[in-house]
Amino acid sequence: MSAVEKVGVRRARASLTAAVIFALFGFGAVPAQAASPPTFSVLVPVVASGSASELLAVDELTALISPGGSWAQLTSAAISHGATIAIDSRIIVSIEALGPKAPAFVSAWLNSVTRSRPIYLPWGNADPFVIADSGPSFRVSTIQLSEISGVPSADIIGWPTGRAGDSLSLSIVEKLGFERLIVDDNMFPELPNAYSSEASAAIAEAVAPGSEVNPVAAATLLRESSNSRLTVVLPREPGAIDAKRAVAFLNALDRGSEGLSRFVPAVLTSETIVTFHDVPSASIGSLMFQHRLDRLVSEMALDPRMITTPRLRQLCVVAGLVATSRFPGVVREYARTAKTYEDFVSFSLGSDFTVLANSAELPLTITNTSTTDITVVATVNSLSGIVSIPTPSQTIMIPSGTSAQVTVPMISVANGKTSLRATLTTTSGIPVSEPVYVDIDVQAQWEGITLLTFIAIVSSIMGIGIARTIRDRRRRL
Known part of the structure; x- marks a missing residue:
């Protein structure tokens, strides 16, 4: 792209942003002379990236929060201008998990954000309409979100995207504890305190990384064109915000002595109208x-x-x-x-088992690889009538990270080879793993046979000896 073309693109984007702002408030090219200065409520989200790790690594936190880091820049500007911070509760837990190992400036940053009375987002800024899309027993409530983050359930405010939900979702989400939400006037067209989707989209273009739109010019147009209260948000996606451009926007927007007013989430009611689009x-x-x-x-x-x-x-x-x-x-x-169940608990089988008596006990080892104690029901059944299992099922508790042994009593009915079928289930009867099979060789009653054989041999020897003795005596007489 030539230099002339680049200039054309920049002008076109700036003109588009200006057109959105002017069209939004119905003004022409001349800024409105407001009777009273406009007031703005600006929400500045601080959300962790959607990484697979449970907690954020200390290196990532340090880079984002250190002086000059993107989070440090955003929150400093937000606090100084009176904007409202919305913080991902995953960030809070990640910092608290560091304990005394947390760098001093990281702990100081969290303290300053906490003192600013932020809005606490669900872990990962989860869309409440996604985690509510399940059966009644498996929906995720604010109470469960509180349990995994430590944030009081009443303080957790959801931020729906409009890409999840249906006509029944609103009442479900409300029952799950999401009575207040961060919503736009496109998804919730008649709800008070909904933020302006069009103005926020224009701001997103101005603060996007690599954007050609001047954030100062965008803020100036927005400020000079408004004569009423306007609620806007910065982009919710972490990668959609350039911290320096966002700071420049906030600096330019807040020029008056009145500053920015606090962002107030919308309150849901039974008559709230909501629209969804492109739901996957x-x-x-x-x-x-x-x-x-x-x-x-x-x-x-x-x-x-x-x-x-x-x-x-x-x-x-x-x-x-x-x-x-x-x-x-x-x-x-x-x-x-x-x-799966089997990834946490399973049988650890040894070699085949030989039974040499009328009764025996089969040892089976069960291994628990989880970080908590697990209770299962071990059931063993014979596949033939060669052996009988008087007590086929036993409930056993396996401590975390260890193995436990269960002994299965058997009674030999006949000699021969057979197999035992062993299964694990939960206490409610749900199968834990695929059945395993233990081959056994029954050679029972050998003690009795050997004893009788020994007695017979001894008796025969004694009988022969007695007979010879009697015969010798007769000859002597």
Whole structure:
């Protein structure tokens, strides 16, 4: 592209941004002379990238929060101008997990953000309409989000994308604890406190990395063209914000002594009208179906949260990507990395077993690789009548990260070779693994036969000796 063409593109984009702002408020080329200065509510999201790791690494946090880091720049500008910060609760937990190892400036940054009274987003900025798209027992509520983040459930505010939900979703989401939401006037056209989707789209163009639109010019046009209160947001996707451009926009927007007013989430009502578009129903269904399987697997654990918490955190990160082109792929990866019952608990079989008595006990070892104690039911059945199992089922608790042995009593009915079928189930009867088979060789009752044979041999020897003695005496007489 030539230099002349680049200038043309820059002018076209700047003109488009100006046209959006002017069309939004119905003004012509001359800025409105407002009777009173305009007021703005600006939401500045600080959201972690949609990485597969459960927590953010210290290196990533350090790069983003250190002086000059993008989060440090965004939050500093937001706090100084009175904009409202919306922070991903995943960031908070990642910093708190560092404990005393956290760099001092990282802890200081979190303290400053907390003092600014931020809006707390769900883990990974999960779309509440995605995590609500399941059966009643498997929907994710704000209480569960509080359990994985430590943020009080009443303080968690969802931010729907408009790419998930249906006509029944609104009442479901409200019952799950999402009574207040960050919403735009396109998805919720009649809801008070909905932010302007058109103005926010124009801002997104101005603060995007590599954008040709001047963020200062965009803020100036927005400020001079408005004569009322306007609520806007910066882009929710971390990669869609250039921190320096966003800071320049906030500096230019807040020129008056009145500053920016606090962003207030919208309150849902039973009469709220909502519209959805381009919903990837198949991918959302696959995601929440896998969540249901994860929950079922966790039921065998003494503390199910040891299994569900990492998976629920990962689910929320995936749900936060529903409006992106990455969503179908990350859903498939989420399902691929799921662990089944057998990944946590299974039989550890040894060699074949030989039975040399009328009764015996078969030792079976069960291994638990999880981080919590697990209770299962071990059931052993004979595939033939050669042996009998008086007590086929036994409930056993295996401590975390260890193995436990269960002994299965057997009674020999006949000699020969047979197999035993061993299965593991949860206490509610759900199969834990595929059946395993133990080959046994029964050679029972050998003690009795040997004893009788020995007695017979001894008796024969004694009988022969007695007979010879009697015969010798007769000859002497």
